[in-house]
Amino acid sequence: MKTVLKGASLFALSMLAAANSAYASKADDTLNIAFTKELENVDGYFNSSREGVIMQRTVWDSLMYRDPATGEYKGNLATDWKWVDDVTLDLNLRKGVKFHNGADFTADDVVYTVNWVADPSHGVKTQRNVDWMKSAEKLGDYKVRLHLKAPFPAAFEYLSGPVPIYPHEYYAKVGPSGMGQHPVGTGPYKVVSVEPGKHFVLEKFDGYFKDSPKGQAKIGHLDIRTIPDINTEAAELFSGGLDWIWQVPADQAEKLKEMDQFTVANESTMRIGYIDMDAAGRTGEKNPMTDVRVRRAVAYAIDRQAIVDGLLKGKSKVVNAACFPTQFGCTQDVTKYEYNPEKAKKLLAEAGYPDGFTIDFYAYRDRSYAEALANYLNAVGIKTNFKLLQYSALRELRMKQGTPMSFQTWGSYSINDASAIVSQFFKLGSLDTARDEEIKKWLDVADSSIDPEKRKEYYAKALKKIADQAYWVPLFSYNANYVFTKDLDYTPTTDAIPRFFQMSWK
């Protein structure tokens, strides 16, 4: 309620107040950017936030680069590569690349970075990004061999994203805390100053290697500030203090669009929302969610399209499978449940609940979406006892004793491979509410097979069974609104990673 009031009040007033904006930023070649969340550590191995991913792509390079438009893997710090066998990858490295501190990039940097992050005792926070690598070995000054723990088909996806290469001498000296405060990479922008969590100033790196697939940075300076309140961000935008903001709520983005003072762009993200149900009966054998008819009834009860149209808006779409449609292996050719409350009631009656039942329904974000879901469930007789918890509290509850039903979301860490979501939750881990042995077996095959066709086949098997058994009710994909000055040329991408090095002034 408070945030609604806040939003309504500021936007009503700003409509009156906003008359003209001074576009000073283009003149001094500085893009003023706002983050909403405090970034904990700029060292990409020691943060798990979206802001960290963005910084990592801006300041560092990975061995490969996935073109967001075509999905093709291109050489970045590596020029070409070859699988020696299922668990050994040889890479030739690019010559003539320099770090921001002047050090030359060589095989030593790759070997040091990989061996350091792959060692669990160093406590890399994003283990899933690195725990598939065993070690790296120097074959020459510009040639390395990467050893995997087991066959890992999604390797390129990780090598082109969350595995940045660090300068070995510098990192050995300063460690994660030093890297976070004085970052040094090879990327298109170098960091001028860091005030932890608050303010980051970046400058175009003139020594950036010419044939990078990322292209050369065009804007001279980036000034990134953390402004937690979206209304304040909007105020800064109006007063000329900011040029670019994102993750603007749908209703506010609409109003800003009407004003026609800024470019308002919308793009899908990889995050999907879903309802997770206790099919395995961890919260009690008699829990109604153990009955497949009840789970299907839940799926039929919800008008997902109406929620997308009314609340999420933008490029959000209804999803039917337990993954994001662009992810490798994510087929949408699975059982679909249309909105049919009568059918839901019938199924509930068949399951022995003609008058419905009462159940605890948990959520941790997007209260309005969760309440809409609860309303649809109430309408067919599933009376929800709604509980909104902090993320970590709900997660702990789900891991330790399970919850009968909860509204969850997952962003797959922008990894464009179904393993980043379906294998995360359906391989009998503590967040696996289905605990289906057969699905785990299929996913094991899909996750470790090198043959893409075989992978697709086995992900499809798993996803079909998940949909058929209604272990999850996949709901919709999320979207992000980007609002920026009309002087800026920028097109958002579906992976929700703003690439500042591809932005330019008009």
Added chain:
Amino acid sequence: MIYTLKRLGLAVLVALAVSMLSFALLHLSGDPASAIAGESATDADIAAIRAFYGFDRPLIVQYADWLFSALRGDFGESYYFQLPVAQLIGDRLSITMTLGICGISFAILTAVPLGVAAAVRPNSMIDRMALFISVMGQAMPSFWFGLVLVVIFSIKFRLLPPSGTESWKNFIMPTVVLGYYAMPAIMRLTRAGMLDVLSADYVRTARAKGASEMRVMFKHALRNAIIPVVSLSAVQMGFMLGGSIVVESIFALHGAGYLAWESIGRNDLPTVQALILIFALFYIVFTFLSDLLNAWLDPRMRVG
């Protein structure tokens, strides 16, 4: 002297109790390991983190460990920022302190004169105005008031920056918002105190012996009426330091209040623990100072 020592001893005990209670509450409220591990962590990651930070040890051992380090001035490293807590807090505390001092000064400097003026002419226009201003202050939520100021002074007239801490200009709107929230209580108390005192015998005596109205007001009346106001201001000051979260968030000030609020959500125990201790110490110091100040203003209190 004994009075001072007694108060100090009590203060230390309060600080210790606060630290124990907050430590227990934080550990009961959720698993710090899964909060640190973040969204994409697997069960194994969380187990590794639990062992790495020693969350698998008995709570009392963890507390003792923390307490002994803290006593040596070592608050440990923030789980979230991977920075020494002292470094993290030092920077942000100065912002909150500046804001708190400006806020309370603003509140006192507007509230006391208004309160006196209202008391001198009860039920007059001035009294009504003062009442109106104070009711507004209490009724307006600070997030709304803050945004209204932003719209007027940043967007419409472009006089003040809406966010940040680069210059003194950044502190004007936050000071007004924070101060305005504390002002009504101080104003009402000043007014009530003055009304009380103005009808007291010694004020009549002072007037009877021909003291000037100014002298009666400030030397005889205000000095007595202000005593509860001093105590209240001390509490308000403590409240401002810990409770400026909303203001810090709206104006993106990144002060200690906002840090505390965010750190609770992140289960960043060393940071929260250190901040709670510091906030508790502030309350204690301000209450202590106000006791001393009141003892100076009113000799009768010195016996207590």
